Amino acid sequence: MGHGHSHRAHRHDEDDVEVARVPRVVLLAVLGLLAATTVGGLVWLWPDGGKVDDVRRSVEFAAPGVTFPDAVVRKVAPVCTTAPGPGAGSGECNALEVEVTSGPDRGARATVQVAPQVLASGLEPGDGVRLLAPPAAAPDQPVAYSYFGTERSGALWWLLGAFVLVVVAVARLRGVLAIVGLAFSGVVIWQFVLPALLAGESALLVGLVASAAIMYVVLYTTHGFSMRTSAALAGTLAGVAITAATGLLAVGGTHLTGAGDESGSVLSSFTGGLDFQGLLTCAIVIAGLGVLNDVTITQASAVWELRGAAPTLTRAQLFARGMRIGRDHIASTIYTIVFAYAGTALTVLLVIQLYDQPLLDLLVTEDIGQEVVRALASSIGLVLAVPLTTVIATLTVPGPRRDDDVF
Template sequence: MSVAHSHSRAAAPVELRPLAARVVVGSLVVIAIAVAVGAVLLWPSGKHAELPLAYQNPNGGEVSTVDGHVVSSDIGSCGSPSAGLVLTAPPEPGVPERGQCLLAVVAIDSGPNAGATTFLEFTITPMQPSFESGDRVRVLRLVDPQGFTSYQFYDYERSFPLLGLAVLFAVVTVVVARWRGLLALIGIAVAFAVMVTFLLPALRDGAPALPVALVGSAAILFAVIYLAHGVSLRTSAALLGTLVSMLVAALLSWAAIELTYLTGVTDEHNRTVGAFMGQVSIGGLLLAGFIIGSLGVLNDVTVTQASTVFELARTAGQSRRNVFVGAMRVGRDHIASTVYTLVLAYAGTALPLLLLFSVSDQALGDVLVSEDVAIEIARAAVGGIALALSVPLTTAIAAALATTQPGPRRGFGEERPHTLLEA
């Protein structure tokens, strides 16, 4: 008695489509060359920038801060002659007629007066800090032209808690994502390096914001995507989809800013930049912020879509059209979840502003068209449109690169062979 054996056919390694691969890789090479040329042409001059008045000491130089900790705090009369001075004796009392203030004796832990103490006083308002003995603080050290030294409260000392959070973030990322997590952290470092060495100095020099933002953002995307996900056709499809979507986001951002007459001057930081750095365009700064703010969410969606396409192509053994349709079903769910995440993130950023408007008795229409709220609406709308368009775009690029052919079935746990460029 013979037993007939049938061997089922399963999806084999992804076949590389030579023409599509050449088009995608060639496009990325051209974009990379354009980014490099743009970086050379827009590279900051390195000239010294005028220090805004808000960040100057009485001599016109940089404000320096030193470490300190609160020795004691109490409520007492305002107007003490000892306020801000380096103490050589107990602080003198204030003037009762001037009202009540929060008084604090602060030990100076670094700088030329390390080991001494200073006396700080604050008018009691809801916005003033409240001190307890042992609180770590940063204080401004001010030296006038005659060499007289005084101190003012600057902020709380947060270095150690923030460092602890950063270390915890890095450890958790590496433990869970392992090698990919470590590479992602390196990508973050590269992104900040691009911003600090190129993007911010170029904007400070007064270079046009749109090309600076596009060149800097493209350089960041090349680094973070290839570092975190490896060099492959899969990640190349995601990168090309992200770059094209970023260009769409840039054009939409420009149109939104122009059509809705957004100026950015209602933001306090923008006003400071406009007042003391006249060479910087506030509108351009707003545009650059729109573009850079869209990168993270675009990268997330495009990498997911490219991976979905390649996995479907590898396992389903279907045509490119069917793979595209299946990946789009996943992409639609991703769009839905990411769009409301994007909108809620911007709403959270604008929550204090919305709270103020909620008690202002203004009509809802007036609130929505005010510049502060309109900027967040435009930012969310631009990000959402670019996000939605990135899904079919990246899916189509990835589907053009990945097809399947029937192949022998592999046993459980058996490694499939890898092509050179496929992750």
């Protein structure tokens, strides 16, 4: 009796439920096999740099000779609330007076026309902008500058710094590890996913391999190497597979093209071999990773804590109690997914309101159809990942103990 208490008192909270050898070996063997498959997929699908460079060289962001000098705003003209009159062209409204701060024409002043929305964003003298400068028709002619964009890097760096500071201050070491995992995810997407898609690799396979690689690193980095994390990882990978299968069937069944916006038109013009339906499925899989990771780690932790607090529960009772927690989490997480997609599609929803057409009639449009499919496919994978993770965790933790074994 005394030995049992002292043994539990000296173990770390991550290991307060000792997993038997058989489930430990089975779970780690499965994860090891999937890890090897993921590494093999990365090697097989890793994009050919020469092929990607050929695609990039075939695309020009701007016409030859066009430059993008920096400038600082010196004067802001009033906003025209009606159609601009003759004075608008001379800079009396909807215009910025700027001073070029980079390039051969540094120090030059110019007046550039801008959309009313640009002025309404709160631009003031001293703010930075980026100009577009076509080559001059003749050496003695002034450059016809036009507005390209607003310099936002300073504000974004401050926002990023505030984000890191808040995460580290509140979550401490776990926050630091989460940021490391987030940085790794960005590297995988930028260095592997995007080049592989441009190189014409299977978008679905790229999405699955990248998602698995991200989840292995993110989960173990953030939550530590433990059987609890391993159970959550197994449930996450199962949810990724379900989301991919659901997305593939949904995209094909709804006949979505995946190329309904301006970006799709640009890609179709320069990358003829790109599978846009596969690209949409890949986007569905990657978009659901964060929420999926959230629910699976919560379910695995719930089962572990329940087993530690109630070692006499049968596996069926343990699963039932874990699912009570999971159902509450499912409800709140579905709201998160739907509201996230509603927020990204807010301008489209405003256009629908403007046209005053029934929503069901507008489901035939590509924009609305894509958002609905993304939300529903991600939600299906999320919901089914909860019982799957709970089952995996329930089978991994020890079975019920007799009352006389507890004390």
